[in-house]
Amino acid sequence: MKTNINKTQDAGWNIGPQTLLPPAGASDVMRTSIANTPQPDVEAMQQVAPRTKEEWLAVITETDAPKEDGLQTLLAQSPVSVQNDEIAGVPVFKVNPAEVDPRHENHLFVYVHGGAYILNRGKVGVMEAIIIAQRCQMPVLSIDYRMPPEHPFPAGLEDVVTVYQHLLKDHPATSMTLGGTSAGGGLILTATSKLNELGVDVPGALYAGTPWTDLTKTGDSYITNEGVDRLLITYDGLLEGAAHLYAGNKNLKDPLISPVYGKFHDFPPTFLVTGTRDLFLSNTARTHTKMRAAGVVADLLVFEGVSHGDYAFEPTSPESLQTYAELNAFLLRHLQ
Amino acid sequence: MKTNINKTQDAGWNIGPQTLLPPAGASDVMRTSIANTPQPDVEAMQQVAPRTKEEWLAVITETDAPKEDGLQTLLAQSPVSVQNDEIAGVPVFKVNPAEVDPRHENHLFVYVHGGAYILNRGKVGVMEAIIIAQRCQMPVLSIDYRMPPEHPFPAGLEDVVTVYQHLLKDHPATSMTLGGTSAGGGLILTATSKLNELGVDVPGALYAGTPWTDLTKTGDSYITNEGVDRLLITYDGLLEGAAHLYAGNKNLKDPLISPVYGKFHDFPPTFLVTGTRDLFLSNTARTHTKMRAAGVVADLLVFEGVSHGDYAFEPTSPESLQTYAELNAFLLRHLQ
Numbered sequence: 001m002k003t004n005i006n007k008t009q010d011a012g013w014n015i016g017p018q019t020l021l022p023p024a025g026a027s028d029v030m031r032t033s034i035a036n037t038p039q040p041d042v043e044a045m046q047q048v049a050p051r052t053k054e055e056w057l058a059v060i061t062e063t064d065a066p067k068e069d070g071l072q073t074l075l076a077q078s079p080v081s082v083q084n085d086e087i088a089g090v091p092v093f094k095v096n097p098a099e100v101d102p103r104h105e106n107h108l109f110v111y112v113h114g115g116a117y118i119l120n121r122g123k124v125g126v127m128e129a130i131i132i133a134q135r136c137q138m139p140v141l142s143i144d145y146r147m148p149p150e151h152p153f154p155a156g157l158e159d160v161v162t163v164y165q166h167l168l169k170d171h172p173a174t175s176m177t178l179g180g181t182s183a184g185g186g187l188i189l190t191a192t193s194k195l196n197e198l199g200v201d202v203p204g205a206l207y208a209g210t211p212w213t214d215l216t217k218t219g220d221s222y223i224t225n226e227g228v229d230r231l232l233i234t235y236d237g238l239l240e241g242a243a244h245l246y247a248g249n250k251n252l253k254d255p256l257i258s259p260v261y262g263k264f265h266d267f268p269p270t271f272l273v274t275g276t277r278d279l280f281l282s283n284t285a286r287t288h289t290k291m292r293a294a295g296v297v298a299d300l301l302v303f304e305g306v307s308h309g310d311y312a313f314e315p316t317s318p319e320s321l322q323t324y325a326e327l328n329a330f331l332l333r334h335l336q
Numbered sequence: 337m338k339t340n341i342n343k344t345q346d347a348g349w350n351i352g353p354q355t356l357l358p359p360a361g362a363s364d365v366m367r368t369s370i371a372n373t374p375q376p377d378v379e380a381m382q383q384v385a386p387r388t389k390e391e392w393l394a395v396i397t398e399t400d401a402p403k404e405d406g407l408q409t410l411l412a413q414s415p416v417s418v419q420n421d422e423i424a425g426v427p428v429f430k431v432n433p434a435e436v437d438p439r440h441e442n443h444l445f446v447y448v449h450g451g452a453y454i455l456n457r458g459k460v461g462v463m464e465a466i467i468i469a470q471r472c473q474m475p476v477l478s479i480d481y482r483m484p485p486e487h488p489f490p491a492g493l494e495d496v497v498t499v500y501q502h503l504l505k506d507h508p509a510t511s512m513t514l515g516g517t518s519a520g521g522g523l524i525l526t527a528t529s530k531l532n533e534l535g536v537d538v539p540g541a542l543y544a545g546t547p548w549t550d551l552t553k554t555g556d557s558y559i560t561n562e563g564v565d566r567l568l569i570t571y572d573g574l575l576e577g578a579a580h581l582y583a584g585n586k587n588l589k590d591p592l593i594s595p596v597y598g599k600f601h602d603f604p605p606t607f608l609v610t611g612t613r614d615l616f617l618s619n620t621a622r623t624h625t626k627m628r629a630a631g632v633v634a635d636l637l638v639f640e641g642v643s644h645g646d647y648a649f650e651p652t653s654p655e656s657l658q659t660y661a662e663l664n665a666f667l668l669r670h671l672q
Contacts, residue, residue: 013375015563016352024554025596025622039349218360220612220641224560227351260361276556276618285612285638286361292637293658300636301628302621305556322629 020228023276023305029317030305040233042226048237053149056245059238060118067124074315080133082126088166090159091144095129097137104138106175107335110167110203111142112160112191114182114309116212116239117246118147128181128209128312135324136331141167145187152248153257160191165200173201174336179271179327181309182280185211189259189287196266205334206270207327210280210308211287213260215243215252219282229279229307260286269297269334273323275306299330356564359613359641365653366641376569378562384573389485392581395574396454403460410651416469418462424502426495427480431465433473440474442511443671446503446539447478448496448527450518450645452548452575453582454483464517464545464648471660472667477503481523488584489593496527501536509537510672515607515663517645518616521547525595525623532602541670542606543663546616546644547623549596551579551588555618565615565643596622605633605670609659611642635666 022035050056075082079098086092095111109132113125120127122144129142145159164178178188185208195202217235226234247257255262260283270291274284284300291298303311303319311323358371386392411418415434422428431447445468449461456463458480465478481495496514503512514524521544531538553571562570583593591598596619606627610620620636627634639647639655647659 012355012357013563015354015356018351018559018562019348020351020556020559021348023556025550025556025618214361220356220359220361220564223354223356224564224612226354227349228556228560276560276621281638282361282612282640286640289637289639289655289658292662293654300638301625302617302636302638303625304618304622318629319625322625326628 015224026303026305027318030310030314030319033314033317034230034305037230040227040230042234045233045238046236049241056118056149060121063119064121064124067120067127071124071127074127074130078130078134080130082123082130087163090163092163093123093126093129093142093144095126095133095140095142097133097139099137100139101137103332104136107138107177107331108167108171108175109133109136109138109140109177109179109331110164111140112145112178112180112184112187113142114180114184114212116242117156117183118149118242121147131312131315131320131324132179132327135321136328138331148245148248153246153250156187157190157194157256160187161194161198164191164195164203168201172336174204176203177205177207177331177335178203179207179209181209181211181312183212185209186213186259189213190256190262192267193256193259193262202266202268204336205268205331208270208272208284208287209311210274210278210284211259211272212280213258213283213287215247215258219286221279221281221283225277225279225281228277230277231308231310231313232279235279260290264291264294264296267291267294267296269299269330271299271327271330273301273303273311273327275303275308275310275319277305277307279308297334301326351560362639362641363654366646366650366655369650369653370566370641373566376563376566378570381569381574382572385577392454392485396457399455400457400460403456403463407460407463410463410466414466414470416466418459418466423499426499428499429459429462429465429478429480431462431469431476431478433469433475435473436475437473439668440472443474443513443667444503444507444511445469445472445474445476445513445515445667446500447476448481448514448516448520448523449478450516450520450548452578453492453519454485454578457483467648467651467656467660468515468663471657472664474667484581484584489582489586492523493526493530493592496523497530497534500527500531500539504537508672510540512539513541513543513667513671514539515543515545517545517547517648519548521545522549522595525549526592526598528603529591529595529598538602538604540672541604541667544606544608544620544623545647546610546614546620547595547608548616549594549619549623551583551594555616555622557615557617557619561613561615561617564613566613567644567646567649568615571615596626600627600630600632603627603630603632605635605666607635607663607666609637609639609647609663611639611644611646611655613641613643615644633670637662
C-alpha cells in the first residue's frame, strides 16, 4: 500500500491541454485587455536564465526601462506629488495626494514595491504607491530598498525594518500600514515577523497583494496557472533564478525568505488580493488560511480572470477600483 | 483592430499539458488522501450523458447507493440524532447534536444539500448537516427538496422558500442560517433572492460552500481545474446535463437558476469556502466579489489543494476543521 502511495505521488496526474478563452465572468475592461494580450510564451520565459551579475543587470534594465512611459502616463493622470527623500540612509519616495482624506490625516501607508526582488529600482517602483495615494487619499512612503544582484537577502528586509523603525519616532504604529504587491507583499510579511522577533510594535494593518510567500515552486497555481497568468507566465526561468539570487546561500524555505513557512501570531489585520489566473493564487490563499488559523483578521479577495497584479496594471478596471476601495475601507476600519 | 480582438477571443490561449503532484502546501491528511486518489478520468466523465428519465434515475441511484455506508460510518462517529419530519408538506430531517452550545440555543441552521440538483435524495443528503450539527453544536434542519428528473426548477427553490417561511412563524429571521454546499449553495442564494423579491425577512446569515452559481460553463476554473478537481472532474457530461435537466425550458442564466447573474443587495452576511483545485473556484470567487461590491459582508476562504467540497468529504482534515470552526465563529458573530 505504501508503495502504491509513493508511486501515485511520484507520477502525479496529467492535466490539460486546454484552450482558455478571455474570461466572460470578468469586467469588460479586464476581458478586453486580456483578449488583446498575446498568448503567454511559456517556453520563451523558461529560457530567461541570467547567470552572471552582468547578465542579471542587463535583464533588469531591459525589463524596467520600458516602464518609464507608463510611469509618466500615470503621473500625468494622477493628482499626486512624488518626492525623493532618504530615511536612515535608505532612499524613499514620498507620494502625496493633492488632497488627503481627513479620516487619513494621521495615517501613513508605508509601501514596499514588487518585482521578484530584482526589478522596479528607483522611481518605476512607485507606480502602485501612486494608485494607492490617489484612491485612498492618504500619504504613501515608498521604500527603494536594496536588491540583488548587488544586495541579496537580508539587505532589502533590513531596509524595510530600518525605515519602519525610524518612522515609529513620529508615527504611532497603529497609524501605519505596511503594504505591497508580489515580492513587496512577501517583504512586508517577513518584515512584520522580524518586528515581532525584535519586540517592536507592528503596524496597524497590512496589505499583501498577491504576495510571493513561497519562493520554492510549491503551490497548485504554479502548475495550474502556468501559461494562464499573463504577467508572470511561469516560475521556471526568471522567478526561479530571482529566488535563488535573492536568497543567496540561505534556504528558500527560511521563513524570513518564504513567509508562508513562518508563524503569523501577533500579526495585525491583513488585506490580501489575488485572481483566478494568478500564478501566486496558491501563495495568497495559503497565507490567508494560515493567518486565519493563527487568529489574525485577514480578508481575501479573489477576482475572476485576474492575473498577478492585474488590479494595479489595469487601473481603470472595475476589479482595480474595487480592490483599492476595499483596501481603503479596510484601512479606515483598522488604523487608529 | 476590432477584427484582431475577435480573432484573439475566438482562438483563446493553449495551456498545458501539465503534471500535477499532490499538494505539498496542503495538510498531511489532505495530501495523503489526494495521493491515494486515482487520476480523474476526464474522458470517461464526459461520456456520462443520460438522456431519458429512466437513464437519469439509473445514474442517480448508482451514484447515491454507495453513499449509505459513508452515512452510517459518519452517524456512528457523530453524537447527533437524525429524525424524519415534514414541514408544510416538504420532507425534512431534524439533525440535532447531543449537546447544543448555549450560544446557539435559539439558533437554527437550515441546510440545503448539494448534488448537482439531482443527487443526494433522502437521508444521504444529510451528511454535511451532521458535520455542521456536530462541529457548531447547533440544531440543523435539512430540507429534502424536490429534484429532477421528476421535478425541475422551480420545485426545489419553492420547497426551500416554503420551509423557511414556515419556520419564520417560530424563529426570528435573524436567528436562522440558510446554508449549503454546491447546488445547495446555489439554492440558498436563489432562495434569498426570492425572499427579497417577496419582501420576506432574510436569514441572519448564509453559508455558501463552493456554490454552483453559474450553471453555464462560464468561469476560468471550469477550464483550469478540469481533471484537477477530484470530485467533479469536468463540467462536460453529468454537470452540463444536470444543469439543463434542472432548468427545464428556462435560460441557464436566469438569476434564479444561476445566482451569479442576480443582484446581491440586501443579502445578509455570507460565509463562502472553496479551494485551489475546485472546479467551482470561479463560481465562488465571482459570487464573493459581486456580493462585496454590493456592500454585503462576505467572507471567503480558499484552501490549497482542496477540490469541490473536500472540506466536507475529508472531515478529519485540518482544512475541514478550520472550515467549520470559522463558519461557526461567523455564525456566532452574525446571528441574533
